[in-house]
Amino acid sequence: MKQLMKGNNALAEAAVRAGCRLFAGYPITPQSEILEYLSWRLPQAGGEFVQTESELAGINMIIGGAAAGQRVMTSSSGPGFSLKQEGISYLASIELPAVIVDVARFGIGLGDVTVGQGDYFQTTKGGGHGGYFIPVYAPSSIQENADFVVKAFETAEKYRTPVIVLSDASIGQMCGSVELPEQQYPKRDRFDWALGADGDRPPMGRKMTDRMYTDFAYEEYVPHICSRYNEMKENEQLWEEVQAEDAEVLLVSYGISSRICKEAVKIGRSLGLKLGLIRPMTVWPFPVKAFRKYNGKVKGYLAVEMIPIPQMIEDVYLAAHGAAPVYAMPTGREIASSEDIIENVKAILNGTKEVY
Amino acid sequence: MSTILLQPQNCKSCGYCIRACRQNALFFSEETNTNGYHMVDIEKEKCIGCGMCYTVCPDYVFSFGEVG
């Protein structure tokens, strides 16, 4: 049954239905509806809601809940998300499943509460210290806000890794219809690694600390962590293609910008332009498999992002692997317009647009 | 009566036990353990099994076993 919901609320309700046991977070626009919704809904469903004194306390409470083997989530935006990065690095280091939501807003520093796509690097490139990668889902609709949060919990547990849902202010704030997921009831003691959970223990008890130098010799750690990352890269790439098969120019765009790109493809096709779209649904791992199909065939990739200095384009550049030129279309504070996209595509085709 | 047992390998020569022992039964050995510390040693006949050494020892050197 479809329901009319706000994007942030749909994400929050989906988290409840995924069996989220603990949410700990702090208000920040444009994410606050997640906090507000869960403040009453999660206790109603038997979970724990904590409005923490800071984002730091939020992510660290999540580390505790994750170590206890429960489905846990925190959410924030921009500056608040930056504060969570240390904790995300710890989650990656301890190898704990958890979901962290970034409802991206615009700009550096305080920035602004309006929509933006400037958190690409800080979510996909291991924004915390030390060098790690974690899966990042990039919803482009209210439905995906709901679907990806469930997927995020599953992926987190499959690989024992934190997972980010990189939503944005537009998708979080818009209202629309959504088919909500089924209610899950994860068993409390289902992981034999979790603190306090039933099952045999090593003589010293279960230890959750930095695995890099405590559980392994470093020589064993390196292949362990590399094989995990390779497995995720191999198995977890998700993307959508729109009329890509015969395209001369492929737009590449995620989140709010990708919605405009879809429209631009439709308009472009009506004008006789062979235009298509690759929409990454995971931005880590980046869907390089999609690009492998079109490298050498297309006349160019056009990366459309809502940011003054493009970020995702660097992954497009790597995915193109030198086999197709890559073009940038950073749209700054404005959401892309179909007209501008079409103009850019025409410029690529007539050779007047500068290669990135 | 309980008898004192020593794990001198754990000793780090802090001397807390020697000061706490009212019987003056404890002293540092001339020998060192494998960590290089002069380990605590005991004149067993002086020990009354009060457990003060156990209480103040940070390194789990002392325990007491029942004999008889």
Added chain:
Amino acid sequence: MTKNIPALISGSNSFCPGCGHGIIIRLIAEVLDEMGIKQQDAICALAVGCACLLNNTLKVDRLGCPHGRAGAGASGIKRCRPDKLVFTYQGDGDAISIGFSETVYAAQRNEKITAIIVNNGVFGMTGGQASPTTLIGQKTATTVNGRTAEFNGMPVDIMDHLRPVPSAAYLARGSVHDAKSILKTKQYIRRAFETQISGSGYSCVEILSPCPTNWHMDPVTAADRIASEVIAAYPLGEIKTGGAAS
């Protein structure tokens, strides 16, 4: 009186000679043992700093939290596993400097956890820099001429900040510089754990502990310094009992 190393102690520790941590960890193990709390029923949220060396010694489930965040980590564990005894094990740098907010807010939110804060007045693992609890006049790696109120501010008494919190149900300050204080400190730990189990509120035991290495003293002199100098600034005893105010 306990005179046998409790089963939850691994048999050795990796602290410096004369460090109080070894005693405090043993007291925790003794209390768990005497209360009949098994390995799988106690969970420790660990600090960054010397306190994290508990990892090598205490045989309960444990989580290494980011620096200062054990109060939040323990809260997250307890909220997910209210059936377990959950305690933090932190130094003064972790709990009172970088983690001041997490420490006080865990009490403020009435988290049913026990904070065990080992106060030795310095950042031990990083080489003896001043901590919030460094005494006036005390020389450290970052107060080379001694701490002054003018340049460094007055020492922080964490109990001053926890005492007024209505949901702080049990607060005590012990010490491990002599046998009598050690036995009292053990009582405080037990009462704090009992407070948690009874559900009556947040509990915290701060424990004065010698750091001979960074105080540049032999262990016995360091223990004497607690008696002669430190207790005057941080008086011992039960600071709050009887459960959270309703």
